[in-house]
Amino acid sequence: MTERVLALQPLTAEQRAQLEQTGAEIVTAADWENQAPITAIFGWDHEVGPAALMAPNNQVKWIQTVSAGIDYLPLDWIKAHNVQVTNASGVYSPSIAESTIGYLLYFIRGFNEAVKNQAGHFWQQPERNDLGLLASQKVVIYGTGSIGQAIAKLLNGFGNQPYGVNRSGHPVDGFKDTVSLADDHTLLKDADAVINAMPATSATVHYFDDAFFKQLDGLNVFINVGRGKSVDQQALMNALLYQNVLHAALDVFEEEPLDKNSRLWDYPNVLITPHQTGFAKENTKPVLDIFKKNLTSWVADGSLPVNLTDVALGY
Template identity: 40%
Template sequence: MENLLILPHNSELDVTTYEKLGVKIFTPETITPNDYAKITIMLGWQLPLSEKILAAPHSDLKWIQTVSAGIDYLPLTELKGKKILVTNMSGVHATPISETVLLYALYFARDFPTVLANDNKHQWAQHSEFANIKTLNQLTWTIFGTGHIGAELARLLKAFHAKTIGVNRTGHTVPSFDKTYAQSDWQQAVAHTDVIVNIMPLTNETTHFFNDQFFQSLNNTYLFVNVGRGKSVQTSALIQALKDHKLQHAALDVFEEEPLPSTSPLWKLSNVLITPHYSAEMADLGNAWQAIFLPNLKAFVKTGNVIENQVNLSNGY
């Protein structure tokens, strides 16, 4: 049976490589409703088109390769019921996200808010303004999520001689972490930390994990970073924690509601850095996708199975 693949808009992928494998290519511009039921493979999840393909009578869809690490936006129960394989891009975004987290930390540690404010005023800053400036090796980091991204961040932090604490489901050890804790022991993990980074996947257990109970347990923690999933953080609790000085700073790339509404109080807090869900972006992203997708595609064409990054639809990652 011929495999039919639909690619996302502007995917920047070498489609001739796929065609040589005997795979017929469709794009959102070339597909017609008559083709929906014939699609075997989907790269990316594109609404509303993907929902129409999945819902097509007698659909032949067998495999979805996402272009993200997270899969919480997929209809996981339906996909599991239909026994559709799902693979993600876990690992592709480890470098850009890790480097972005370092940027966030340096932004506050090197007091760039003051630097930029003086730049805007064309004013030479006095060294006395930087009395509280920090270096990364002075900070203890607790990273929630020790997968590809968390492990890469911890590895980079070791170059700065920073102390690293990891939090994962079981507390299992991971290279580059000085100590790891189980998710249920999070209070011990943050007891003496300076920087908290969320990189956890979104599941029932991690939705609003960072809630009022979490933030109120802190005591003037230096920095909270969210590059994981927006809904893992209860926004109202985070805002209150910043106002109550449970947190000194926050750097946020993902939010419960995106785009972040212009009316959100977060925009007005001077100790908050906001970026537009961009931490995973980098040039030549298509080549990075292909490094995972192409081996999987070759295996799927040959055997009907995939060899890398298959996710557990019950666990949600």
């Protein structure tokens, strides 16, 4: 039987032709309902995706996402119906890592104050001792997977050896030391920056809550480039108000887009970006490369060699 892939990610004619060289048939969102059963999905759409996945006449056994996260998929249904999911883990790590370094430098080197002063045409030099070097900061990264490792690699280039937090505390290259989630408190007392790069799982929802932030005493920078639901936004706002956290850079939020009436927009010590840290024109080719490798193998023998996720774990 010919594998029929519903492409919910835009493809050029050339890209589609390359994919069909594997022997699979590529179907668009405009005509999937009028043809033979779909067996795989590339990309996702919150309306078309579930409709195609759950249509009685379809036989979807595999979803290839264009994202690293898979938490937006109907994972319970997917698990119950033995659908395999591969993701684009690793593709976006370099761009997210570069953005994270930008966030750190923005606050550590005082660019945040310079931007505010420029808006008022106000020349005001900071005190020399108010600025630091990235090399001397104690940085704690939650999540030591592809994104965390990419951040650590760039920090190493600045002469900084960050600390890592993961589920078990297993060692990871690029980190000075790693601890388990259960022991993360041992790193926080004198931390200068905390970066969330954890995936979205049941264990990470609101991990950064009131109790977490109350452990901090004037943390210079809190950064979230992981998942929005990992952070209790009200708890973070309280921490910023009471100076448990002095500055925050946020790319992801509990609800997106961030509500126009959210008070976070007006916090002078917060930098908000609209879930853009993974964006880079260079990402298109590696996403397609992952998909093509998996599709070639899928057509040949049903295997998925690249980035097969554990749906039960959520990543």
